[in-house]
Amino acid sequence: VREAIGALGYVYNRPAAQLRGARTGLVGLVINDLRNPFFGEFAASVQMEFAARGYATVIANTDGDPVVQAQVTGSMIEHGVSALLISAAYGDEEATFGPLARASVPTIQVLRKVDPRTDLFPFLAPDYAAGTAAATRHLIGRGAQRIAFVGGLAARPVTQERLSGYLAELDAAGLPARHWAGPVSRSFGRETGAVLAASDLHDAAICYNDLVALGLLVAFNEAERPLGDRFRLIGIDDIEAAGQVWPPLTTVACDIDDFGADAAARMLDWLETGVRPAPETRTPVRLVTRASTLGRNG
Amino acid sequence: VREAIGALGYVYNRPAAQLRGARTGLVGLVINDLRNPFFGEFAASVQMEFAARGYATVIANTDGDPVVQAQVTGSMIEHGVSALLISAAYGDEEATFGPLARASVPTIQVLRKVDPRTDLFPFLAPDYAAGTAAATRHLIGRGAQRIAFVGGLAARPVTQERLSGYLAELDAAGLPARHWAGPVSRSFGRETGAVLAASDLHDAAICYNDLVALGLLVAFNEAERPLGDRFRLIGIDDIEAAGQVWPPLTTVACDIDDFGADAAARMLDWLETGVRPAPETRTPVRLVTRASTLGRNG
DNA sequence: CTGAAAGCGCTTACAG
DNA sequence: CTGAAAGCGCTTACAG
Numbered sequence: 001v002r003e004a005i006g007a008l009g010y011v012y013n014r015p016a017a018q019l020r021g022a023r024t025g026l027v028g029l030v031i032n033d034l035r036n037p038f039f040g041e042f043a044a045s046v047q048m049e050f051a052a053r054g055y056a057t058v059i060a061n062t063d064g065d066p067v068v069q070a071q072v073t074g075s076m077i078e079h080g081v082s083a084l085l086i087s088a089a090y091g092d093e094e095a096t097f098g099p100l101a102r103a104s105v106p107t108i109q110v111l112r113k114v115d116p117r118t119d120l121f122p123f124l125a126p127d128y129a130a131g132t133a134a135a136t137r138h139l140i141g142r143g144a145q146r147i148a149f150v151g152g153l154a155a156r157p158v159t160q161e162r163l164s165g166y167l168a169e170l171d172a173a174g175l176p177a178r179h180w181a182g183p184v185s186r187s188f189g190r191e192t193g194a195v196l197a198a199s200d201l202h203d204a205a206i207c208y209n210d211l212v213a214l215g216l217l218v219a220f221n222e223a224e225r226p227l228g229d230r231f232r233l234i235g236i237d238d239i240e241a242a243g244q245v246w247p248p249l250t251t252v253a254c255d256i257d258d259f260g261a262d263a264a265a266r267m268l269d270w271l272e273t274g275v276r277p278a279p280e281t282r283t284p285v286r287l288v289t290r291a292s293t294l295g296r297n298g
Numbered sequence: 299v300r301e302a303i304g305a306l307g308y309v310y311n312r313p314a315a316q317l318r319g320a321r322t323g324l325v326g327l328v329i330n331d332l333r334n335p336f337f338g339e340f341a342a343s344v345q346m347e348f349a350a351r352g353y354a355t356v357i358a359n360t361d362g363d364p365v366v367q368a369q370v371t372g373s374m375i376e377h378g379v380s381a382l383l384i385s386a387a388y389g390d391e392e393a394t395f396g397p398l399a400r401a402s403v404p405t406i407q408v409l410r411k412v413d414p415r416t417d418l419f420p421f422l423a424p425d426y427a428a429g430t431a432a433a434t435r436h437l438i439g440r441g442a443q444r445i446a447f448v449g450g451l452a453a454r455p456v457t458q459e460r461l462s463g464y465l466a467e468l469d470a471a472g473l474p475a476r477h478w479a480g481p482v483s484r485s486f487g488r489e490t491g492a493v494l495a496a497s498d499l500h501d502a503a504i505c506y507n508d509l510v511a512l513g514l515l516v517a518f519n520e521a522e523r524p525l526g527d528r529f530r531l532i533g534i535d536d537i538e539a540a541g542q543v544w545p546p547l548t549t550v551a552c553d554i555d556d557f558g559a560d561a562a563a564r565m566l567d568w569l570e571t572g573v574r575p576a577p578e579t580r581t582p583v584r585l586v587t588r589a590s591t592l593g594r595n596g
Numbered sequence: 597c598t599g600a601a602a603g604c605g606c607t608t609a610c611a612g
Numbered sequence: 613c614t615g616a617a618a619g620c621g622c623t624t625a626c627a628g
Binding site for chain 2: 620621622623624
């Protein structure tokens with residue numbers, strides 16, 4: 001009898017179940033810049049992993065605004081999300097993380113460590129410092145002497161971290177360093193690229209990420225300065241476009257799909273087993289070499 | 299007294315309210331290809347509009363799979379989403395739209411009309427046919443005689459629609475048409491571009507979207523065939539990358555941010571007023587002309 | 597106008 | 613092992 005009713009139109013009432021204390025099956029994903037293709041690919045892989053394990057994903061883009069972020073995470077708590085993955089915006093972390101702590105929502109910080117209490121809110125990110133170190137060694141090995149680092153606001157920990165591997169390797173090799181600080185965008189890459197292409201200040205550049213590198217690449221194309229021999233270029237992330245431009249871009253790959261699925265899995269494991277992950281975890285990166293540092297003859 | 303309690307740690311219990319019949323404040327967004335930067339930008343603008351009007355967004359990526367789609371929309375219904383915006387996957391629409399109809403969830407189909415019952419599920423999309431018509435006229439006006447249309451699976455309504463404006467204008471001008479059918483991806487654009495760049499079959503191309511056009515652009519760069527004079531290229535969408543490549547890409551802009559905010563607003567208006575939108579609405583598009591059809595001298 | 601009671605649809609613990 | 617009752621935290625309609 002009940003099955004007959006069920007067949008046409010019955011829907012399980014989750015809110016009722018939830019009220020009675022059942023698991024909600026809702027998990028949250030908070031992203032600071034969803035328009036950036038890196039985060040688009042990341043969000044897609046996280047969401048697919050959640051869905052595969054039977055959870056629905058509440059998502060929010062904060063555009064880097066901590067006020068918006070506090071509002072949307074508050075709303076997620078009300079809706080009863082069981083756990084949260086957050087790539088947080090800098091500034092006023094208490095407004096966001098305070099309520100999460102009080103509501104005991106298992107929360108993993110991905111990519112950006114904004115709240116220092118990693119014992120409460122474990123941090124997971126690719127090993128960017130190792131990545132820029134490998135990138136710098138690759139450039140030095142190919143003969144580069146004056147390597148620039150382009151993009152990223154100087155004060156930000158994310159920038160400092162990516163800089164650190166680059167600085168360490170240059171220091172070890174006795175070569176000069178220069179950070180062209182600025183916003184993380186194609187257009188900043190393009191502006192800076194125009195300056196570099198018109199000068200002889202540098203013979204190589206590592207960029208904050210592929211977005212900046214793609215802007216730089218366009219500026220060099222525009223100036224008709226070939227990339228790969230006299231000037232070598234490296235990005236970070238390996239977004240889909242990185243391999244689909246001309247010349248193809250050498251980049252530090254964090255394997256976005258795997259990283260997203262891994263982050264989602266760690267969060268769900270915490271939720272389901274109650275075992276909190278280690279305070280800080282770094283996932284491996286690898287240098288993907290393409291024509292932008294290898295030149296025509298590979 | 300209550301305020302004091304509220305001050306530290308009280309959270310409004312939405313599930314309880316919901317059980318009692320209150321509005322959930324949850325709305326759904328279903329996307330067939332979130333890894334595509336167009337949908338990334340679209341999802342970001344939709345979600346920001348929802349958040350601005352006080353709604354939380356449940357999002358799901360189906361990767362074009364109707365089975366996944368039926369599963370995730372079912373889950374959204376259980377969670378009590380008040381309304382839904384869907385860029386649907388083709389195939390088995392009943393499995394997705396049947397439950398939505400039975401649960402009376404106000405649902406707008408955006409970008410792809412998969413369920414023909416637009417009286418129940420209104421359809422909203424940019425006027426792509428007008429866009430490709432304008433693109434074709436622009437190319438003819440600049441002297442192109444053998445214009446290709448690249449990308450899109452031939453049987454799909456989305457492809458047919460974009461083709462229609464192109465075919466109509468070529469027909470009116472007495473010029474030949476050719477559709478290079480294929481998947482919507484950078485790599486298909488690149489493969490086809492390699493063929494076109496090595497031949498003299500065409501003197502211009504309109505692509506299914508910017509992703510395909512960007513692939514084609516790379517192939518021409520790779521072959522060292524300049525774009526803009528002897529071969530002109532047009533994309534569709536005006537994703538951020540379109541203006542940030544070399545040469546910059548002429549494209550049919552649907553103003554993604556405005557379109558996303560508009561779609562979100564129409565859905566919320568329906569939800570809040572109870573007035574169902576018109577069965578089919580087309581939003582205006584405009585041709586953004588850049589160097590890929592204008593050449594060096596603009 | 598204010599305050600106590602009923603009930604939404606589940607799950608859980610308890611009685612038969 | 614099966615079935616009726618209690619109760620989760622709200623909102624709504626009703627009594628005072």
